[in-house]
Amino acid sequence: MTAGQDRGxxxxxxxxxxxxxxxxxxxxRGRPGEPGPPAGARGQAPxxxxxxxxxxxxxxxxxxxxxxxWVAPGARFGVIGPNGAGKTTLFNLLSGELRxxxxxxxxxxxxxxxxxxxxxxxxGLGRTFQITRIFSDLTVLENLTLALHGLSRSKLSLLRPxxxxxxxxxxxxxxxxxxxxxxxxxxxxxALSHGEVRxxxxxxxxxxKPKVLLLDEPAAGLSPAERVDIQALxxxxxxxxxxxxxxxxxxxxxxxxxxxxxxxxxxLVVQGSMRDIQNDExxxxxxxxxxxxxxxxxxxxxxxxxxxxxGRP
Amino acid sequence: MTAGEKAGPVxxxxxxxxxxxxxxxxxxxxxxxxxxxxxxxxxxxxVAVVLVLLLQGNSFASTLVLDMLVYAIAAMSLDLxxxxxxxxxxxxxxxxxxxxxxxxxxxxxxxxPWAAVGIGLGATLALGLALGIVAVRVKGVSFVIIxxxxxxxxxxxxxxxxxxxxxxxxxxxxxxxSIGPIDxxxxxxxxMTVLVxxxxxxxxxxxxxxxxxxxxxxxxxxxxxxxxxxxxxxxxHRYLAWVISVFFAGVAGVLYIFVNQLISPxxxxxxxxxxxVIMVVLGGLGSIWGPALGAVVIVLxxxxxxxxxTRWQTVMGLTxxxxxxxxxxxxxxxxxxxxxxxxxxxxRLEARPARRDMP
Numbered sequence: 001m002t003a004g005q006d007r008g009x010x011x012x013x014x015x016x017x018x019x020x021x022x023x024x025x026x027x028x029r030g031r032p033g034e035p036g037p038p039a040g041a042r043g044q045a046p047x048x049x050x051x052x053x054x055x056x057x058x059x060x061x062x063x064x065x066x067x068x069x070w071v072a073p074g075a076r077f078g079v080i081g082p083n084g085a086g087k088t089t090l091f092n093l094l095s096g097e098l099r100x101x102x103x104x105x106x107x108x109x110x111x112x113x114x115x116x117x118x119x120x121x122x123x124g125l126g127r128t129f130q131i132t133r134i135f136s137d138l139t140v141l142e143n144l145t146l147a148l149h150g151l152s153r154s155k156l157s158l159l160r161p162x163x164x165x166x167x168x169x170x171x172x173x174x175x176x177x178x179x180x181x182x183x184x185x186x187x188x189x190x191a192l193s194h195g196e197v198r199x200x201x202x203x204x205x206x207x208x209k210p211k212v213l214l215l216d217e218p219a220a221g222l223s224p225a226e227r228v229d230i231q232a233l234x235x236x237x238x239x240x241x242x243x244x245x246x247x248x249x250x251x252x253x254x255x256x257x258x259x260x261x262x263x264x265x266x267x268l269v270v271q272g273s274m275r276d277i278q279n280d281e282x283x284x285x286x287x288x289x290x291x292x293x294x295x296x297x298x299x300x301x302x303x304x305x306x307x308x309x310x311g312r313p
Numbered sequence: 314m315t316a317g318e319k320a321g322p323v324x325x326x327x328x329x330x331x332x333x334x335x336x337x338x339x340x341x342x343x344x345x346x347x348x349x350x351x352x353x354x355x356x357x358x359x360v361a362v363v364l365v366l367l368l369q370g371n372s373f374a375s376t377l378v379l380d381m382l383v384y385a386i387a388a389m390s391l392d393l394x395x396x397x398x399x400x401x402x403x404x405x406x407x408x409x410x411x412x413x414x415x416x417x418x419x420x421x422x423x424x425x426p427w428a429a430v431g432i433g434l435g436a437t438l439a440l441g442l443a444l445g446i447v448a449v450r451v452k453g454v455s456f457v458i459i460x461x462x463x464x465x466x467x468x469x470x471x472x473x474x475x476x477x478x479x480x481x482x483x484x485x486x487x488x489x490x491s492i493g494p495i496d497x498x499x500x501x502x503x504x505m506t507v508l509v510x511x512x513x514x515x516x517x518x519x520x521x522x523x524x525x526x527x528x529x530x531x532x533x534x535x536x537x538x539x540x541x542x543x544x545x546x547x548x549x550h551r552y553l554a555w556v557i558s559v560f561f562a563g564v565a566g567v568l569y570i571f572v573n574q575l576i577s578p579x580x581x582x583x584x585x586x587x588x589x590v591i592m593v594v595l596g597g598l599g600s601i602w603g604p605a606l607g608a609v610v611i612v613l614x615x616x617x618x619x620x621x622x623t624r625w626q627t628v629m630g631l632t633x634x635x636x637x638x639x640x641x642x643x644x645x646x647x648x649x650x651x652x653x654x655x656x657x658x659x660x661r662l663e664a665r666p667a668r669r670d671m672p
Contacts, residue, residue: 118542118546126542133536133538133539133542136535137535138531146528149529154525155526155529155545156550156553157525158520158524158526159517162525162527204539208543
């Protein structure tokens with residue numbers, strides 16, 4: 001009945017193509033070695049998302065301190081760090097749930113620091129939440145329809161039943177079907193299994209066809225089989241979608257992202273390709289030894305220009 | 314309430330040993346399917362009963378029904394805010410009062426009755442637009458408290474601004490508007506007008522809660538942060554729900570003074586505010602028809618039961634506790650559950666012959 005039982009490892013179903021706006025897109029882009037934007041393109045094309053010297057204090061506690069990121073269009077980018085590293089705070093600054101104490105955020109070269117979340121969404125910045133935020137009182141179909149109306153003027157339509165927007169409901173059903181929720185359209189979202197809820201969470205964000213998608217620990221609390229499903233879902237996303245993903249388990253990121261940033265105690269420890277990060281001594285210390293906190297404090301964060309973001313040759 | 318409940322025992326007794334297999338089940342099935350189709354006709358009959366009560370000469374009964382309709386409008390519009398957007402307002406009777414006082418005060422100042430209606434509705438809308446800026450800034454308990462304060466301020470104005478509101482005595486309304494053949498001073502025309510306005514408001518609210526906007530209000534209640542992350546300007550949606558709700562409370566207020574031909578601060582008191590909330594909760598939050606049902610029950614308690622029992626509030630309180638304990642969805646929740654039971658029964662009965670046919 002639940003997704004977990006239906007779609008175990010190797011059942012073949014998870015590898016279905018995602019709701020790509022261009023159905024012809026090859027799925028599964030984003031592994032290291034695949035073509036990304038050329039290194040020289042950085043000068044001309046603006047980055048998909050750029051954070052400059054972002055800081056946020058909570059009554060004297062610094063959650064994020066002077067973090068600068070540069071994510072190329074179409075990149076698969078990971079944000080790694082132990083608990084309390086400031087990953088979610090960083091996301092909230094990027095998506096607009098929180099205002100930064102200092103610094104700025106730019107989306108495709110446009111400064112969005114002062115924009116409220118719903119305005120950022122309209123510009124193509126979608127996000128999911130670590131603590132799942134679905135509409136649990138609504139059915140799956142209602143959840144997805146609500147998401148699809150999000151960027152349309154029809155969301156303020158007062159006297160036409162939402163079910164009569166056939167194109168929207170059909171799209172919602174299609175979206176659900178593409179990730180194995182077809183049978184669950186009329187189920188209350190509160191009745192879904194944990195794995196299905198995590199999928200719905202991603203689907204809600206995907207419904208808006210974002211250009212940049214922030215995923216906050218999409219695999220949190222999932223069983224190993226469900227993790228494989230989510231990984232398949234993520235690798236099947238359209239190639240032109242820029243993906244920025246929080247995860248504290250490096251293993252989940254492996255195979256999904258090509259580059260990453262490591263946060264610790266609110267500061268950027270290192271930013272670079274996955275291979276560089278896995279070989280980085282400071283990161284090893286963070287994850288293996290207890291000396292990480294000292295190392296992080298002293299290591300100067302690399303400037304936004306240093307590492308390469310859009311895949312490696 | 315519906316046929317589904319009545320049909321329960323019939324269906325349960327169907328697999329009796331004496332009966333030829335399937336025969337009684339088939340009978341029950343026919344009946345149940347019919348009840349599904351006849352829900353609408355039953356509703357029409359109910360409306361016809363209301364009409365007969367309104368049309369007949371007994372002015373006590375018709376006033377009772379008119380009161381129910383007026384409070385049903387106020388309760389249904391509060392449900393849009395409380396049941397859908399999750400914002401329970403304790404100031405709804407205050408805005409009902411604004412609509413009623415608007416009409417009365419305008420007429421006292423020699424405006425024509427129609428202009429008075431416009432002033433009553435306009436005053437409510439303007440006040441709703443202005444106070445909404447403050448009220449929908451907050452949610453949850455804070456919203457309840459702010460609306461409580463707004464309701465009390467409005468009541469206080471009606472009570473103490475004697476120069477305008479004539480204080481405790483209230484303002485009587487002598488002449489009702491008339492246009493061509495429609496003369497609201499004629500009791501029958503007034504009754505029909507109230508019924509038509511009720512039907513229009515109910516229709517608009519039902520359309521509203523099934524629209525994408527209505528869906529967004531349920532989204533606001535369920536998870537506002539997520540809704541904002543989907544591109545919704547959630548504050549605007551809450552504000553619109555508030556303004557619509559307040560405006561319809563004003564409509565109820567205009568009808569209130571037409572029916573009662575007197576408005577006094579009593580209609581805006583804290584207990585009047587509370588009574589409308591009770592109508593909504595008793596009838597069923599988030600169902601539009603439920604609060605209308607709640608209004609019928611509460612007005613019946615208030616006006617009918619009180620003639621037999623001095624402690625009618627005790628009965629009302631006990632009823633309230635029973636409903637909240639046993640049917641969190643209110644009275645309308647009972648109706649819905651009966652409908653679901655009927656559908657489940659139909660499904661079970663339909664599945665039975667198929668099983669027998671299998672080898």
